Amino acid sequence: MIPFTTLTARAAPLDIDNVDTDQIIPKQFLKTTQRDGLARGLFYDLRFDAEGRPREGFVLNDPRFAKTGVLIAGDNFGCGSSREHAPWALQDFGIRCVIAPSFADIFRNNALQNGLLPVVLPREDCQALMGEALGGNHLFSVDLERQTVTAPSGREFAFDIDANAKRKLMAGLDAIGETLAHSEAIDAFEVSQALRQPWMTPA
Amino acid sequence: MPAMAGKTLYDKIFDAHLVAQGEGGEAVLYIDLHLIHEVTTPQAFAGLAAAGRKVRRPDRTLAVLDHNIPTEGQALGVAGIADADSRAQVEALKRNVTANGVPLFDLGDPRNGIVHVVGPEQGRTQPGMTIVCGDSHTSTHGAFGALAHGIGTSEVEHVLATQTLRQTRSQTMRVTFTGAPGPGVGAKDFALALIARIGTSGGTGYAIEYAGEAVRALSMEGRMTLCNMTIEAGARTGLVAPDETTFAYLRGRPGAPKAGAWELAIAHWRGLVSDPDARFDREIEIDVSDLAPMVTWGTSPQDAAPITEFVPDPETTDDAPRAAAVRRALDYMGLIPGQKLTEVTIDRVFIGSCTNSRIEDLRAAAAIAKGNKVAPTVRAMVVPGSGLVRAQAEAEGLDDIFRKAGFDWREPGCSMCLAMNPDRLAPGERCASTSNRNFEGRQGRGGRTHLVSPVMAAAAAIKGRLTDVRDFL
Numbered sequence: 050m051i052p053f054t055t056l057t058a059r060a061a062p063l064d065i066d067n068v069d070t071d072q073i074i075p076k077q078f079l080k081t082t083q084r085d086g087l088a089r090g091l092f093y094d095l096r097f098d099a100e101g102r103p104r105e106g107f108v109l110n111d112p113r114f115a116k117t118g119v120l121i122a123g124d125n126f127g128c129g130s131s132r133e134h135a136p137w138a139l140q141d142f143g144i145r146c147v148i149a150p151s152f153a154d155i156f157r158n159n160a161l162q163n164g165l166l167p168v169v170l171p172r173e174d175c176q177a178l179m180g181e182a183l184g185g186n187h188l189f190s191v192d193l194e195r196q197t198v199t200a201p202s203g204r205e206f207a208f209d210i211d212a213n214a215k216r217k218l219m220a221g222l223d224a225i226g227e228t229l230a231h232s233e234a235i236d237a238f239e240v241s242q243a244l245r246q247p248w249m250t251p252a
Numbered sequence: 253m254p255a256m257a258g259k260t261l262y263d264k265i266f267d268a269h270l271v272a273q274g275e276g277g278e279a280v281l282y283i284d285l286h287l288i289h290e291v292t293t294p295q296a297f298a299g300l301a302a303a304g305r306k307v308r309r310p311d312r313t314l315a316v317l318d319h320n321i322p323t324e325g326q327a328l329g330v331a332g333i334a335d336a337d338s339r340a341q342v343e344a345l346k347r348n349v350t351a352n353g354v355p356l357f358d359l360g361d362p363r364n365g366i367v368h369v370v371g372p373e374q375g376r377t378q379p380g381m382t383i384v385c386g387d388s389h390t391s392t393h394g395a396f397g398a399l400a401h402g403i404g405t406s407e408v409e410h411v412l413a414t415q416t417l418r419q420t421r422s423q424t425m426r427v428t429f430t431g432a433p434g435p436g437v438g439a440k441d442f443a444l445a446l447i448a449r450i451g452t453s454g455g456t457g458y459a460i461e462y463a464g465e466a467v468r469a470l471s472m473e474g475r476m477t478l479c480n481m482t483i484e485a486g487a488r489t490g491l492v493a494p495d496e497t498t499f500a501y502l503r504g505r506p507g508a509p510k511a512g513a514w515e516l517a518i519a520h521w522r523g524l525v526s527d528p529d530a531r532f533d534r535e536i537e538i539d540v541s542d543l544a545p546m547v548t549w550g551t552s553p554q555d556a557a558p559i560t561e562f563v564p565d566p567e568t569t570d571d572a573p574r575a576a577a578v579r580r581a582l583d584y585m586g587l588i589p590g591q592k593l594t595e596v597t598i599d600r601v602f603i604g605s606c607t608n609s610r611i612e613d614l615r616a617a618a619a620i621a622k623g624n625k626v627a628p629t630v631r632a633m634v635v636p637g638s639g640l641v642r643a644q645a646e647a648e649g650l651d652d653i654f655r656k657a658g659f660d661w662r663e664p665g666c667s668m669c670l671a672m673n674p675d676r677l678a679p680g681e682r683c684a685s686t687s688n689r690n691f692e693g694r695q696g697r698g699g700r701t702h703l704v705s706p707v708m709a710a711a712a713a714i715k716g717r718l719t720d721v722r723d724f725l
């Protein structure tokens with residue numbers, strides 16, 4: 050996992066609540082056996098019309114937001130299906146941070162597993178950030194160490210993040226490696242469960 | 253010193269699976285059962301192989317093929333899958349399970365079907381277990397008093413490698429359904445009523461326990477429907493404490509405890525209840541006595557209303573973001589504010605999905621379909637949840653009833669629930685569906701989905717429009 054420390058990038062506003070993972074990456078892009086190359090499916094139905102032509106009104110089709118690194122979204126971002134293709138697609142597109150009033154649990158987890166930073170800020174702050182982003186060609190800064198988002202105007206927003214999630218993101222830690230350090234405890238659990246609840250072990 | 257408050261069922265199961273307290277307060281939880289399918293695993297197995305790792309407990313892992321398979325010609329196996337990408341995913345899963353010794357129910361095997369139908373049907377889902385699957389509707393298995401939830405592909409890889417998951421404890425919410433529902437009203441309506449009440453993010457961060465006499469009176473199928481929809485309320489886990497209904501369902505199933513072990517298991521399972529003095533972080537009570545059958549009108553499961561109601565008018569709310577969301581939903585759905593819900597005509601009906609494709613769902617729908625005809629303007633399909641459900645339905649003659657009424661009788665799979673296979677809506681087509689998500693494009697690009705119960709779906713098929721099923725009773 051690539052560590053996340055600081056990010057300075059443009060930000061795109063997506064002022065829609067309940068953006069679900071079907072919208073982030075529609076199912077026809079889930080038939081891949083790879084992690085890469087999903088950017089082309091990102092927000093596909095919002096970005097393209099039935100003939101595959103870019104839709105004019107969609108923010109990521111606006112040249113000013115073509116190279117966005119931050120997405121500012123509405124409430125309950127990433128609800129719906131558990132597909133990890135959603136953070137993969139966002140990252141493949143170049144987005145490394147999503148700011149929203151709230152995130153769906155599974156999406157948040159999946160994002161953290163992939164070094165994509167979910168930042169929770171109150172709705173008013175998100176609205177203020179969207180307003181600044183609409184100014185277009187300006188850079189936003191996200192500093193995970195200090196837990197701040199700095200808007201182009203210089204206005205700074207502090208956010209909370211679970212200390213453990215922060216530690217892992219900053220170090221780019223592989224969760225499996227960390228857990229395997231507990232191998233002995235896992236072995237011991239299996240032995241004791243087999244004794245206490247013998248029916249749990251499939252024949 | 254005040255006495256310590258009792259424990260919730262969620263906390264009991266969580267604590268019983270604590271392997272280690274990981275760094276930063278994250279628990280390492282043992283996983284008793286890991287269900288896998290073709291869509292969310294290829295990258296996990298690739299990661300595993302790249303790191304030179306193996307599946308730790310193939311015997312606690314079970315693979316099915318469900319998400320992108322066609323619902324006809326399954327006896328042909330992989331050769332029957334026309335779409336090259338879907339075929340590649342199915343082949344990848346078969347390669348991966350063979351390399352790792354993981355059991356698989358292959359295409360055409362009657363035991364194959366939708367992962368959340370198969371686990372319980374095989375008796376692999378049991379009270380007190382921790383169960384995960386790379387699919388958000390894993391919450392279904394909570395109907396048995398198991399701590400079950402969906403995970404992402406990185407977590408699938410983590411579970412394959414370690415048989416554990418890193419978790420932080422959720423808050424707890426108890427939803428108590430009181431009263432007795434009237435005829436034509438059931439678990440799907442309970443779920444939609446709850447989501448309409450608390451919203452699709454109302455359960456975020458919580459594990460929900462369902463309680464109350466209306467839940468106790470539900471069959472296992474009904475409890476599964478309820479727990480299945482939990483994720484649509486934002487909660488990853490829904491639980492129902494096990495009871496005699498649970499034990500009766502499990503007894504004799506292939507994966508259930510045998511002979512002597514059965515008594516031991518039951519004794520343990522009886523303790524799987526929230527203590528009377530357990531405290532929940534949030535409590536909700538819903539009286540189902542006067543609940544009408546529910547239907548969704550928008551593009552989120554929270555956009556649900558009793559069938560007796562009208563399409564909402566966005567101009568009547570002062571909540572600007574909500575009005576915008578309603579306007580956007582109605583525009584997509586092609587509905588007019590103030591329109592009677594029973595005047596909405598439909599083109600398609602889908603009876604299936606892990607929410608409502610079990611034998612009881614099919615029996616209920618067939619009872620409405622019997623002796624009636626699907627409206628000439630409607631194409632209706634029934635997709636059983638597994639090969640065994642299909643066989644059972646055929647043994648009871650339900651397939652005959654459906655066919656005679658003009659329904660298409662299909663082979664098992666996820667089908668038009670997410671339309672990754674050839675079953676899907678055309679742009680603008682409107683569908684009464686027993687599935688769980690009415691998101692934009694969920695059942696096909698431009699498709700319009702109204703979520704309903706199986707009996708409501710059957711009634712809609714016959715009338716050609718959304719209908720109050722109570723007119724048929």
Ligand code: SF4
Nearest residue numbers: 389605606666669670
């Ligand atoms: S039936 Fe639908 S919700 Fe259920 S597992 Fe399949 S795709 Fe997911």
